Amino acid sequence: MAVGKERRDFLGLALGGFTALGGVAALGAAKRTWDPLPSVKAAGFSEIDVANIPENQLVTEKWRGKPIFVLKKTKDMKKDARDIIIGKDRFFIAIGLCTHLGCIPSYFPDELKFKCACHGGQFDTAGRVLKSPPPIPLYIPPFKVKGTKVVLGEEGETYKKMKAAGLTV
Numbered sequence: 001m002a003v004g005k006e007r008r009d010f011l012g013l014a015l016g017g018f019t020a021l022g023g024v025a026a027l028g029a030a031k032r033t034w035d036p037l038p039s040v041k042a043a044g045f046s047e048i049d050v051a052n053i054p055e056n057q058l059v060t061e062k063w064r065g066k067p068i069f070v071l072k073k074t075k076d077m078k079k080d081a082r083d084i085i086i087g088k089d090r091f092f093i094a095i096g097l098c099t100h101l102g103c104i105p106s107y108f109p110d111e112l113k114f115k116c117a118c119h120g121g122q123f124d125t126a127g128r129v130l131k132s133p134p135p136i137p138l139y140i141p142p143f144k145v146k147g148t149k150v151v152l153g154e155e156g157e158t159y160k161k162m163k164a165a166g167l168t169v
């Protein structure tokens, strides 16, 4: 009798184990259906809320695997057609890759400059070239302003105007 009970216990455990495995597999399959498609992930829309960004301190976010620079300008900083107005504030937003060979420049708030350590290139707070070898300004990514947020990956009116004016590509 004891052997029969042990056998039933073993079968019960085994069946329970299979059921649990089946449940985990089903959950995995369900998750795959509600995850964004790879194409949607690649499109990579992302939002940056700029409401609480301090002035003249570089914030670096990530979008489509690239660093995105967000710099809130002080009132004293030089105005530029590449400035992005959000509420009452001016921002500089750019892809943080040097347009020479793609290194990530560092921001020096006291000098109001971005400096690239790779070959000495420099950019101002609008991403314009101060010192070569970078051939062109830092790229402004496609963006749309939505309240206090910047939606990266969407072409809003301001971006379209900048692009039409040749301020970014």
Ligand code: FES
Residues within 6 Å of the ligand: 098, 099, 100, 101, 102, 103, 116, 117, 118, 119, 120, 121, 132, 133, 134
């Ligand atoms: S990669 Fe920046 S100066 Fe060469």
